[in-house]
Amino acid sequence: MAENKCHTLNFIIVIHHRINAAKQKNGSKAKVVVGASGTWQYNYDPAKIEEYGLYAIVEGDLGGIGPELDGVGGRFFDAVINNELETANPFKKSEFKVEVKEFDKNGRKYHGRFVHYSREPKVDEIPDIINPSMHGMVEVMRGCGRGCKFCDVTLRPLRYYPVEKVQNEIRVNMKYGGLKNAWIHSDDIFVYGLNPRTTKNMQPNREAIEELFKGIMETGVEHTNPTHGTLAGAIADERLIPNLSRIIKSGPTNHIGVQCGFETGSIRLIGKYADRKLAPFRPSEWHWVVKEGVKTLNENYWVPAFTLIMGLDNNETADDSWETIQLIHQLEKEQPDSKFTVTPLTFVPIGLLEKSDFFDIGNTMDPAKLGVMYKTWQHNFKYAIHKFMHKVGQNDPIKKFFFASLARHWVVYL
Numbered sequence: 001m002a003e004n005k006c007h008t009l010n011f012i013i014v015i016h017h018r019i020n021a022a023k024q025k026n027g028s029k030a031k032v033v034v035g036a037s038g039t040w041q042y043n044y045d046p047a048k049i050e051e052y053g054l055y056a057i058v059e060g061d062l063g064g065i066g067p068e069l070d071g072v073g074g075r076f077f078d079a080v081i082n083n084e085l086e087t088a089n090p091f092k093k094s095e096f097k098v099e100v101k102e103f104d105k106n107g108r109k110y111h112g113r114f115v116h117y118s119r120e121p122k123v124d125e126i127p128d129i130i131n132p133s134m135h136g137m138v139e140v141m142r143g144c145g146r147g148c149k150f151c152d153v154t155l156r157p158l159r160y161y162p163v164e165k166v167q168n169e170i171r172v173n174m175k176y177g178g179l180k181n182a183w184i185h186s187d188d189i190f191v192y193g194l195n196p197r198t199t200k201n202m203q204p205n206r207e208a209i210e211e212l213f214k215g216i217m218e219t220g221v222e223h224t225n226p227t228h229g230t231l232a233g234a235i236a237d238e239r240l241i242p243n244l245s246r247i248i249k250s251g252p253t254n255h256i257g258v259q260c261g262f263e264t265g266s267i268r269l270i271g272k273y274a275d276r277k278l279a280p281f282r283p284s285e286w287h288w289v290v291k292e293g294v295k296t297l298n299e300n301y302w303v304p305a306f307t308l309i310m311g312l313d314n315n316e317t318a319d320d321s322w323e324t325i326q327l328i329h330q331l332e333k334e335q336p337d338s339k340f341t342v343t344p345l346t347f348v349p350i351g352l353l354e355k356s357d358f359f360d361i362g363n364t365m366d367p368a369k370l371g372v373m374y375k376t377w378q379h380n381f382k383y384a385i386h387k388f389m390h391k392v393g394q395n396d397p398i399k400k401f402f403f404a405s406l407a408r409h410w411v412v413y414l
């Protein structure tokens with residue numbers, strides 16, 4: 001994932017510099033508009049708004065704006081051309097809400113025009129891909145519904161793609177991209193097919209998930225794995241992972257990589273910020289959920305790649321950090337043959353916490369947080385890279401990419 005992001009970032013930088021050079025050469029006054037779900041990063045590094053010469057940043061799910069999707073694109077670009085997005089005017093009724101933000105960074109002021117568009121496309125308004133996607137990734141749902149406060153995915157409505165739509169996209173990848181794998185994108189695959197409003201305790205809809213993966217395998221792909229899944233979802237139904245593993249043929253030579261949010265070992269923090277991530281379990285059971293989740297996944301040849309959040313909402317105490325270290329340590333001691341990686345990420349204020357501050361890693365690290373970084377590095381080096389990473393992905397370039405990039409991320413990070 002890190003390598004993926006790195007390539008994408010380089011590509012974006014190159015594109016912006018080319019656009020700027022072309023505008024300069026031709027004396028063009030074209031307005032450059034950017035969008036998609038990574039736009040929060042401009043809040044973190046507003047100098048890039050100036051460097052890239054951005055006219056506007058469209059926040060959220062760009063799928064709602066694209067002209068090919070639901071016809072709104074025409075109105076959006078008319079508004080851009082007619083200068084209707086020049087200023088933020090709360091009294092003017094518009095489907096495009098403009099927010100002009102001012103940033104004070106490194107002693108300088110930067111400004112950015114952020115545009116919000118609230119309507120999300122329905123599943124039947126989202127077109128199938130017509131060209132192969134990167135690494136065979138296909139979306140199977142949008143939204144999540146678990147309600148973690150530090151996440152913006154959960155603020156979007158839940159939409160599930162029908163199996164036929166997923167199959168069509170995989171066939172495009174196979175036919176035009178020669179791909180033999182399907183990398184199944186969701187933010188929690190174990191939510192697929194359930195209605196969080198009516199489903200008690202987020203109990204997975206096992207039948208729907210099984211049907212999805214049966215449909216995926218019917219296309220003839222040799223390997224498939226989901227991008228993300230929660231540990232609680234994985235163990236909420238004891239037949240789910242064994243059944244899925246039979247369907248997707250996991251085994252000693254076919255490990256299934258999945259990214260799972262470990263977030264924190266702190267019972268206090270997980271209860272405060274992500275209690276429904278654990279449903280149907282309780283925050284007090286978090287350590288058990290993590291251990292049982294790793295055990296169940298590993299027994300069925302799944303390997304979780306954990307991410308955790310450093311400085312969650314700037315509310316992480318030394319005791320919280322030590323609990324994280326302790327949980328990783330207990331996993332290593334109690335399950336010495338377990339297979340998992342852990343990657344720390346710094347807190348980013350999005351979702352319900354968008355008014356909070358970014359975690360300032362340069363100025364707010366304390367010995368306990370450094371301990372978390374060291375522990376994750378030690379685990380990945382000693383337990384992951386040496387013990388199993390060379391095995392995972394030996395016969396599949398996507399799995400190799402997935403795990404090897406995590407390992408490389410660590411080398412770069414440190």
Ligand code: SF4
Pocket residue numbers: 144145146147148151152153154187188230261274277
């Ligand atoms: S489970 Fe993951 S995708 Fe869902 S709300 Fe929590 S962090 Fe977001």
